[in-house]
Amino acid sequence: MCLAIPGKIIEIKEKKAIVDFGGIKREADISFVEDLHINDFVLVHVGFAIQKVEEEVARETYRLLAEIEIQDELAKNGV
Amino acid sequence: MDEIILKINEISKDMGEVRIMEVCGGHTNTIMKYGIRDILPKNIKLISGPGCPVCVTSQYDIDCMIELAIKGIKVATYGDMTNVPGSKMSLKDAQELGADVKTIYSVDQIINDKERVFFAVGFETTTPMTAVLLSKGIKVFCAHKVIPPAMRVLTKEMKIDGFIDPGHVSTIIGSEIWKNLDIPVPQVISSFKPEGLLKATYELLKLIKENRIEVLNEYPEVVFPQGNLVAKKLIENNLKFVDAEWRGIGIIPNSGLAPINPELDARIIYKDLFNDVKSSENNGCRCGEIVRGLIEPVQCKFFGKECTPSSPMGACMVSESEGACAIAYKYGKSLSA
Numbered sequence: 001m002c003l004a005i006p007g008k009i010i011e012i013k014e015k016k017a018i019v020d021f022g023g024i025k026r027e028a029d030i031s032f033v034e035d036l037h038i039n040d041f042v043l044v045h046v047g048f049a050i051q052k053v054e055e056e057v058a059r060e061t062y063r064l065l066a067e068i069e070i071q072d073e074l075a076k077n078g079v
Numbered sequence: 080m081d082e083i084i085l086k087i088n089e090i091s092k093d094m095g096e097v098r099i100m101e102v103c104g105g106h107t108n109t110i111m112k113y114g115i116r117d118i119l120p121k122n123i124k125l126i127s128g129p130g131c132p133v134c135v136t137s138q139y140d141i142d143c144m145i146e147l148a149i150k151g152i153k154v155a156t157y158g159d160m161t162n163v164p165g166s167k168m169s170l171k172d173a174q175e176l177g178a179d180v181k182t183i184y185s186v187d188q189i190i191n192d193k194e195r196v197f198f199a200v201g202f203e204t205t206t207p208m209t210a211v212l213l214s215k216g217i218k219v220f221c222a223h224k225v226i227p228p229a230m231r232v233l234t235k236e237m238k239i240d241g242f243i244d245p246g247h248v249s250t251i252i253g254s255e256i257w258k259n260l261d262i263p264v265p266q267v268i269s270s271f272k273p274e275g276l277l278k279a280t281y282e283l284l285k286l287i288k289e290n291r292i293e294v295l296n297e298y299p300e301v302v303f304p305q306g307n308l309v310a311k312k313l314i315e316n317n318l319k320f321v322d323a324e325w326r327g328i329g330i331i332p333n334s335g336l337a338p339i340n341p342e343l344d345a346r347i348i349y350k351d352l353f354n355d356v357k358s359s360e361n362n363g364c365r366c367g368e369i370v371r372g373l374i375e376p377v378q379c380k381f382f383g384k385e386c387t388p389s390s391p392m393g394a395c396m397v398s399e400s401e402g403a404c405a406i407a408y409k410y411g412k413s414l415s416a
Contacts, residue, residue, distance in 0.1 A: 003401075004250065031211075046186070047184060050250055050310065051301050053301055054300065064271060064272050
């Protein structure tokens with residue numbers, strides 16, 4: 001429940017964004033993080049972006065998460 | 080990774096038994112998946128602490144939510160929580176009996192539902208989202224906890240030489256705050272990568288060896304000194320510290336949160352409905368000892384037999400991403416080093 005998942009912002013509508021988690025697209029609230037743009041990477045936790053991250057960090061975290069069953073994480077705890 | 084293992088072997092040679100506790104279920108998951116306990120020298124013990132929010136939620140709180148649901152109040156909570164057995168049944172069982180229990184993955188799903196009570200669980204990473212709900216006037220039964228007071232209690236009760244501090248909790252609260260929390264042993268904030276956890280272990284061993292009670296941030300790419308200021312402000316504006324009951328540990332002063340606005344606090348609004356709640360934890364489940372790091376899952380006679388993720392007897396067998404028993408079951412290993 002404390003694991004946040006990185007994704008790429010592909011669309012922004014005011015305080016909401018569409019975030020791409022390796023092909024799975026979900027809406028996320030971006031009101032906690034200032035100054036976000038399309039193509040930025042963010043850590044998302046239970047539907048909220050909590051931190052902007054560098055692309056490399058996101059990709060690295062993503063590789064790990066892919067190993068620890070990201071599908072489970074997305075389905076169960078949501079993002 | 081080999082190089083860091085060699086360094087750990089070298090530094091720990093003359094250290095005697097060192098006990099390091101991780102307090103984040105995500106870290107426990109990586110440690111178990113990659114067999115990190117087996118890689119480390121025998122005298123270096125990694126112990127899983129109370130890092131699973133579902134697991135530390137008290138039986139009484141779960142029973143209160145089931146009582147609300149059974150009595151016809153609409154409730155909502157995050158996934159794993161619905162499967163945790165209460166004294167008589169789980170929220171899922173209540174749902175099967177006709178109660179309105181909504182499982183959500185984001186508070187956004189109930190942000191306009193003023194009839195519903197949100198059962199809020201989780202540590203600092205999950206708290207800001209509850210603050211958003213409160214700011215929109217949604218009622219909350221708050222079982223949120225903050226982890227540092229539990230860490231302080233555990234250092235008094237058992238031998239802990241250092242902590243691996245949680246990663247994404249620190250993304251919210253920042254790295255600086257750990258220095259001022261009166262935790263009497265060294266701490267290292269770690270990432271979730273296996274090599275990151277090994278590096279954190281090595282840095283922690285160095286601090287322990289040199290007797291330096293300091294905090295190192297080994298996850299600076301996502302943990303900043305001040306954390307997430309917007310999220311922290313939201314928490315501060317909507318929630319206040321209260322004493323809270325932890326499964327297996329008991330009541331810890333100022334370790335929980337409650338809505339500042341009593342009109343949104345379900346514990347106050349529905350307090351008459353909770354008079355009938357009688358909680359008991361005497362089915363033999365040893366989850367309470369597991370969250371304190373006193374025993375390993377395999378030491379429980381029910382582990383993997385009567386108690387499995389598809390039929391959990393206790394909270395630690397529910398969350399496959401954070402519960403010590405469910406993780407041990409998933410990877411088919413004991414939690415002993």
